[in-house]
Amino acid sequence: MPLTATTFAAMHNCFCSGATRTLAFRKKQLQLLKNAVKQFEPLLQRALHADLRKSPEEAYATEIGLVYAEITHALQHLGEWMQPEKVSTPLMLFPSSSKIVRDPLGISLIIAPWNYPAQLLLSPLAGAIAAGNCVVLKPSELAPHTAAVIEQMIQTFFSEEHIMVVQGDGALVVRQLLKAYRFDHIFFTGSIPVGKSIASMAAETLTPVTLELGGKSPCIVDETANIAVAAARITWGKFTNAGQTCVAPDYLLVKNDCRDALLQQIQQHVHRFYTADPAASPDYGRIINRRRFDKLLSYLPQGNILFGGQANAADLYIAPTVMDQVRHTQPLMQEEIFGPLLPVFTYRTNEEAADLVRQHSNPLSLYVFSNNRKTQDYFTENLGFGGGCINNTLVHLSNPNLPFGGLGCSGTGQYHGKYSFDAFTRPKAILQTATWxxxxxxxxxxxxxxKWFKRFLR
Incomplete structure (x- = not known):
């Protein structure tokens, strides 16, 4: 459904009426969203399978279940988040008191990517509802089955003056939306080039943005790591959703003397998770479309394939693939891979590994597998990145008490849990002075x- 001037005006009136601001309304709408996802869960699972070949279990664990968790967390803590924060007041302002109120932003535009087309649309939506916003949702047209189900779900459960869905080619639709309407916030998840374009368009109207982008997230493994556990967690983190995850390990940096053992274990875990023929596994996904498939296929000649490399264009299938002898100047290492290809490099010292990571600065995530505390601290303290894990991959984004977001080219702003509430509100300063x-x-x-000015202002 297109967004018309009449609908946008109705949203504006709805927000200005104060209807979305009360705790009771916000909690009711969050519960409604939870009920909506519950009712449409079978349709969402089928849509995610049609778009990305996700099994029902993977669809629940990586998309639907995370949306439930986000909503539940917000329902449990929303009353606390909405409370004004009392802060101290300087003596020079006596007799006054001060507080900070989190104010809803207004009408927010949420633009979702295709790789997790349900979770990355509905989780920010939960935050926007909790914050008291009206919302326009733009699902990814590259995951059309999921987009259609979400539109049907939103239309069934919500009034369009509060939440509505806009469909179509994102390159055209988003540009039209931003030219026609002044949103109060834009929340975008997707690629770095598109993020730059949206930030540029938003700057014309000084619209604030949250950009959740990507980059080349490194995974570092040293000789003190539990190699079997590291291999299992790296294999899972890299090849879930056929590697089409913004926080997936993009490349592997392994200490020289544990390289062979780790790669042997990764190969074993690929067979354990997806059988000797991942193409036949119900748990291994597919590439989103032919354009992405061809892009990934073009990377394969840029290194030596240690195992994997099988591909089937008709099925959009590329096997879990590990490569070495890749040059850092090649496109495979200059672009975010976003697929089931894992380049492997070795290093001798922590400083050497850090220098390699800095060639692809400010990744969205960083993973360190080591049982040496000094090594853990060295990488987490000396490298810039959005967030990450020690001795794990991906799972930091499932903790609602941790902010999730990027740094520099990997994004700006954070969300999840209270950070989602903060992303869709702004702190409003209030100072109240007595008159007695x-x-x-x-x-x-x-x-x-x-003398009085100098006493109080110093």
Whole structure:
């Protein structure tokens, strides 16, 4: 359904009426969203399978279940989040008190990607509802089955003056939306080039943005790591959703003397998770479309394939693939891979590994597998990245008490849990002064008052 001037005006009136601001309304709408997802869960699972070949279990674990968790967390804590925060007041402002109120932003535009087309649309939506916003949702047209189900779900459960869905080619539709309407916030998840374009368009109207982008997230493994456990967690983190995950390990940095053992274990875990023929596994996904398939296929000649490399264009299938002898100057290492290809490099010292990571600065995530505390601290303290794990992959984004977001080219702003509420609100400063006394020191004439100014303002 297109967004018309009439509908946008109705959203504006709805927000200005104060209807979305009360705790009761927000909690009711969050519960409604939870009920909606519950009712449409079978349709969402089928849509995610049609778009990305996700099994029902993977669809629940990586998409639907995370949406439930986000909504539940918001319902449990929303009353606390909405409470004004009392802060201290300088003596010079006596008799006053100060507080910070989180104010809803207004009408928010949420633009979702295709790789997790349900979770990355509905999780931010939960935050926007909790914050008291009206919302326009733009699902990815590249996951059309999921987009259609979500539109049907939203239309069934919500009034369009509160939440509505806009469909179509994102390159055209988003540009039209931003030219026609002034949104109060834009929340975008997707690629770095598109993120730059959206930020540029938003700047024309000084619209604030949250950008959840990507980059080349490194995975570092040293000789003190539990190799079997590291291999299992790296294999799962890399090849879930056929590698089409913004926080997937993009490349592997392995200490020289544990490289062979780790790669042997990764190959074993690929067979354990997806059988010797991942193409026949119900748990191994497919590439989203032919354009992405061809892009990934073009990377294969850029290194030596250690195992994997099988591909089937008709089925959009590329096997879990590990490669070495890749040059850092090649496109495979200059672009986010976003697929089931894992380049492997070795290093001798922590400093050497850090220098390699800095060639692809500010990744969205960083993973360190080590049982050496100094090594853990060295990488987490000396490298810039959005967030990450020690001795794990991906799972930091499932903790609602942790902020999820990027740094520099990997994004700006954070969300999840309270951070989602903060993303869709702004802190409003309120200072209240009593009238029972009105110290004259602040009023002219000022002659003779310098000593008081210096006492209070220093």
């Amino acid at each position: 006394i009105d110290p004259p020191v602040k009023y002219p004439p000022y002659a003779g008052k310098m």
